[in-house]
Amino acid sequence: MLKLKYLFNNVNLAEMLLENWDYDDESIDMFQYYRISSNAIYPFQSRGKTQFLRFSPKSEKCKENVLAELEFISYLRSKHYGVLEIVVSKNGEELIEVQTPWGEYYASVFKRVSGVQMNETELSDNVIFSYGKALGKLHQLSSDYVPVKNKRWSYSDVLDWMRETLTDFPHEKSALLETNVLQDYFDSIPITKRNFGLVHYDFEYDNVFYDEESQSCNVIDFDDVMYHWYVMDIEQTLDSLQDCIPTEMFQVKKQCFLDGYYTEYDISDDMLSLLPACRRFANLYGYVRILRSVEEKWENEPEWLESLREKLIKAMKNKSTCFGMKI
Structure with missing residues (x-):
């Protein structure tokens, strides 16, 4: 998550960064649907197709991590x-570094994926199975992946x-002990x-889109990959x-998800014993x-920030309830 001082809407900054890519002038109105968390995300269109400008201060990111x-x-x-x-930008770059009146920033642009977010579906067994299948396939591909540069x-x-x-x-002290x-x-x-x-680390329902036509998933937001x-x-x-998912249905849906996962990747039962430790890590x-x-706090903060x-x-x-306990 970005420091709170970077969560303010800054249309001028977004417009300045977007000049490095082709875009439809009238689509700047879409900036009103921005969101900011670990990055600032501003939607726009290029030749009528929705894309997303993503940027963050250089001080908040490691360049090698972003390139990786x-x-x-x-x-x-x-x-x-x-x-x-x-x-890619007008200069053919996937990641640009820009000096602005608000400091130095990294910026990239991504195309919109097809489908709807998982939580906007009925979360049927078929959808949950596809969700698990998508994660299993990701891990199968990851197991064969060797970075080239970063x-x-x-x-x-x-x-x-x-x-x-x-x-x-x-x-x-308790957080340090937990570490x-x-x-x-x-x-x-x-x-x-x-x-x-x-x-992926953030393979949550809002980052996975289900495409009804292909009955498959499309994944976004790899910012937390590790x-x-x-x-x-x-x-x-x-x-x-x-x-x-309602509590009484969760175990059935969980098994449905794992069944989908196992069609693409096999993970041993003993590895599932790491789940509690993984929750502690998260x-x-x-x-x-x-x-x-x-950490930083200011006088007369706007109501939304308070x-x-x-x-x-x-x-x-x-999140701190288990800090320091034995695993």
Whole structure:
């Protein structure tokens, strides 16, 4: 998540960055549907087709990670996997670096994928099966993937980043303890080509689109890709599904999802024992990102920012309930 100071709508900045790509002038009105979280996303059209401008301050991103993300997306497309398409700039670049009055920024553009978000479907057994199948296929392709130029960071790098970030918050002793607990636990887990590789990390229902015509899924938002055990994706996905599936139906839908997954990739039952630890990792990572984001505070903050801050602090409390406990 970006620091809160970067969450303000900045149409002038978006227009300045978009000049590096072809676009339909009248489609700038679509900027009103922007959203900002880990990146700023502004929709527009080029030759009548919807595309998305994505940008973030250079201080918030690691260039090698961004380039590695784009390289992985290109690899998946080369294997005919349902994934978003990168649009090169007028200068033929997938990622541009721009000096602006608001600082230095990275920016990219992606085409809109077909289909509707998973939570906008009826979440029938066929849809859930396809959802699981899409994740299994992603892991199968990931297991054969070898980066050409740039390598994405790993879960261990993320733990190091969290540990370093927490040095600015000496009172966060329980979060630091949780970082060490997770490091020790994951250090004891064998890494093989079959169980470990690049994971999407955010394979949640709002990042996966179901195409009724092809009865398949298209995936977006690879911003959080990292090297991890593949069960990390399974945990994140199943956790998100609980938000939109009635409790009494969840176990049936969970099995339907796993059945779809197993048609494309086989993961051993003992690996599923990592699910609780993966949840702990996700909670800690979310906690530290929020902690860093909300650190700065200003007088006379707008109401939406005050409300967001309260929501985020509540989320931090929920994520920290297991900190330091034995896994």
